[in-house]
Amino acid sequence: MALERATLEAFRHGDAEAFAAVVRAFAPLVGAIVARHWRSPFEREEAMQEIWVHAFRNRVALDAARPDSFARWLAVLARRRSIDLLRARRGPQATATPSDPDELEAIDVAPDPETVAQGDELRRAVQAFTDRLKPESKEFFELHFVQGLAYREVAGRLGVSTLRCKYLKKVLLYRARRNVPLLEALGRYRRIGPRHAP
């Protein structure tokens, strides 16, 4: 994760595109921080939203001359904002757990073995699901679901219409939501989740 000094400078001055670049580049970092405090994807998104707004409003405190320190600045801001949000919800006694002095290092800590195992099981279930797909569906799955390409680009690569892409996505999601091994693995994974999230 690194941004050019010019981008950070522009962000500091409130440039929209620079802010968008910041969010894209550091979404994984902020996402990992909020995942330590919230289990629900919806609540994590709401917390991230609060953090980005808070970061934008406090951007003047950023030292754009030191782009290498931006990640740490953002991580500290994200952690503090997360604690504030938790306290607002639970009361003054709420604290972030575990209390790690360096949020960046804490993020790099390896997940516990059970989480790893459930994650591997979930990936195997997804693999088994995609192994049974027809070639066009499998290719669409890789381009859209895995690589995140938009309909237009996928349509161009597959030589089909965007209408066809939309249909393929509907059908694949319909099947995924009814794939019992996948749902069971997903259910087990969700029950495990980040250990220290509420």
Next chain:
Amino acid sequence: MHRKGLIDRYLAEGLPPDREARLRAHLAGCERCRSYYDAQATLLRALAGYPDRLTPAEVERAVRRALVAVGAGSSRTARPARMSALAALPWMPGREVAMAAGLLVVAGLAVFAATRPAAPAGRLVAAEAVEVNGAPASEGAVVRGGHDVVVGAGGMAEIALERGGTARLFPGTSIVLSARGAALDLEVGRVWCDVPKDDAGFRVRTDRGEARVIGTSFVVRHAADGDTEVRVIEGVVEVEDAGGRGTVQVQRGEKTRIERGTAPSPAQAYSGAEDQSDWEWLLRELGQVIERGLRSTKKFLDDTFPGR
């Protein structure tokens, strides 16, 4: 009201900012919907390969929402080329799809025509268990171009098209109309269209093919992940498959079928009785439901307010 379909659409394609805000406000206060949202979001992450990481779509959603929140941009955001389609507008790519009028098409794919609030495409003249653009709709509601019209399992809908004519939606049908009701995308289900002749032509399109009508009454049937069948009650319909392999003209009292990877089949005889009787049955059934409801209401009032 719980909004599974709307949540699915939001996660798959996004929503306009105002609808997104309303949905998220609902999710914040509804544990049931939030639980469903969380399960679907986790599924999408799992399908992307990393259940504990943000997907590209989630990142772009975060970018868009953050920009809107700080007033730093509109719904359009600068993004890497590969995400440009999703980034430009949150909920649809903005393509206009013209549909032929005289085709009764049952197909599984809808094309969204416009991304901004569109001109009226039609008006509901009858509705039972109908949602328009994710919200319950009743008789008299306006249907705009690009908005989903979804009929529940026990429902029906009749739409007076802005361009003239009528589209009748059977139970379990999902469509999108283009501006002025000039074209219809049939996502799934069965639609019976009666459209007057005009120079523009009316088309109904499914993922299998397209039917261009010059002025006719016709039925299109398409099941999700299935084939498309076009049945003409009155007039003439030209049917072409999605791959451009062939075109068939279907006359009154005929039908054609488009299977996966094939041109439309030669026209075969079709009586029209099945679809017309199905529609009449629907109206009778709904009439009985309404009548039972009225009797029940009358009994309640009579019991509660004797001598009223």
